Each structure stands twice: as structure tokens, then as C-alpha cells.
Amino acid sequence: SQQGEEDPQALSIQEGENATMNCSYKTSINNLQWYRQNSGRGLVHLILIRSNEREKHSGRLRVTLDTSKKSSSLLITASRAADTASYFCATDRNRGSTLGRLYFGRGTQLTVWP
Amino acid sequence: DGGITQSPKYLFRKEGQNVTLSCEQNLNHDAMYWYRQDPGQGLRLIYYSQIVNDFQKGDIAEGYSVSREKKESFPLTVTSAQKNPTAFYLCATTAGRGNEQFFGPGTRLTVL
Numbered sequence: 001s002q003q004g005e006e007d008p009q010a011l012s013i014q015e016g017e018n019a020t021m022n023c024s025y026k027t028s029i030n031n032l033q034w035y036r037q038n039s040g041r042g043l044v045h046l047i048l049i050r051s052n053e054r055e056k057h058s059g060r061l062r063v064t065l066d067t068s069k070k071s072s073s074l075l076i077t078a079s080r081a082a083d084t085a086s087y088f089c090a091t092d093r094n095r096g097s098t099l100g101r102l103y104f105g106r107g108t109q110l111t112v113w114p
Numbered sequence: 115d116g117g118i119t120q121s122p123k124y125l126f127r128k129e130g131q132n133v134t135l136s137c138e139q140n141l142n143h144d145a146m147y148w149y150r151q152d153p154g155q156g157l158r159l160i161y162y163s164q165i166v167n168d169f170q171k172g173d174i175a176e177g178y179s180v181s182r183e184k185k186e187s188f189p190l191t192v193t194s195a196q197k198n199p200t201a202f203y204l205c206a207t208t209a210g211r212g213n214e215q216f217f218g219p220g221t222r223l224t225v226l
Binding site for chain 1 (some may be wrong): 117148149154157159162164179204206207208210211212214216217218220
């Protein structure tokens with residue numbers, strides 16, 4: 001059972017532009033995490049935002065969380081060709097959840113053209 | 115991928131064979147997970163283990179089995195009962211609730 005749904009499924013932009021990906025979920029959460037996956041590789045953790053936080057920054061990444069709308073967004077500023085990857089959101093559910101288990105969405109495939 | 119190794123990177127299986135995928139970690143994490151990834155499907159949880167000698171079924175456990183005899187190791191066996199095993203398999207660990215998961219590099223299994 002997947003929790004998050006990323007939008008759009010695919011995003012294609014030019015280098016230097018900003019990329020925005022959205023994630024919606026259905027149940028209350030403890031935190032929401034974003035991961036990146038290069039083709040054929042494992043996932044790499046990017047950023048974690050807790051349910052009592054509204055915004056978080058890490059380098060060129062900005063994540064927002066709106067628990068009333070059950071949604072999150074990931075913004076990558078001044079994108080580079082090296083940002084080309086799939087991006088997944090994952091939620092740590094508030095109740096009825098196994099310790100440490102995350103629920104992943106289907107991901108957004110970002111392509112950044114040089 | 116640091117701290118988690120998966121082997122082999124590529125695995126080919128004939129129909130009717132059981133195969134075992136290895137996952138080893140040196141992060142001293144208690145919790146370990148196995149995910150299956152198909153194109154356009156995201157990650158689906160197969161099995162997880164929160165402590166040595168204990169493991170639980172995830173959402174798609176049928177046709178798979180695991181063991182957790184050591185903290186460092188969580189091997190996954192894909193049995194002949196798994197009807198469509200061709201996929202990318204990812205192992206992950208976490209220090210506990212509220213923390214990030216660390217992923218291995220994955221094993222791509224193909225049924226011939």
C-alpha cells in the first residue's frame with residue numbers, strides 16, 4: 001500500500017530553471033521525507049520534515065509541508081543536469097504503523113537539459 | 115549507498131529456481147527492510163525486521179522468504195512460488211522511527 005502520490009509523474013526543464021515536485025498523502029504523519037534515485041541505483045535521502053514544521057531548506061532544496069492539505073512540495077532551485085533523477089516522497093505514518101516503516105510514492109522523473 | 119552492500123548486482127534465474135539476494139550492513143542499525151521496485155510502481159515493501167531473529171511480512175510477501183540470524187545480515191530468498199520476480203530489489207536500514215532510511219545499491223533480478 002503506497003501512501004504518497006507525486007505530481008507530476010515526469011518533469012523536463014532547462015538548466016538554471018527551478019523544479020517543483022508535489023506529494024500528496026492520505027493519513028496523518030510523523031514526518032515526510034524526500035529521496036532521490038539515479039537510474040539503476042539505490043535511493044539517497046535528501047531531506048526530512050517533521051509534522052510540526054512548515055518549511056525546511058538544505059542547499060538548493062526547499063521543502064514545504066501543509067498538514068491541513070496533506071501535501072508537500074520539493075523545490076530544487078537553479079537546477080543542473082546532474083539533478084536528473086527520480087524523486088520520491090515517503091511518509092512515516094502517525095498511527096497503525098510499524099516502527100520506522102516508510103510509505104513511498106511512485107516518484108517524479110526529473111530531466112534537466114543542459 | 116555507504117554502509118550497505120547488496121550482492122549480486124545482477125542475477126538471472128531460471129523458472130522454478132530459488133535464488134537468494136544478500137544484504138549486509140555495518141551501520142549497527144536494528145531495522146532492515148526489503149523493497150521491490152517495478153517501473154512506474156515506486157517501492158513496495160516485501161519484508162522487514164526490527165531486531166535479530168524477528169521479521170514481519172510487508173505488503174507483497176507472497177513467494178519470498180527472509181531470515182535475520184545476525185544484526186548485520188538480512189538475506190531475501192525469491193522462491194519459485196513468486197510468479198513474476200523480475201524486478202529491482204532494494205535493501206534498506208534505519209536507526210529507528212523518525213530517522214531516514216539508508217539504501218543499498220540494489221540487485222536486478224531477471225527470470226529467463
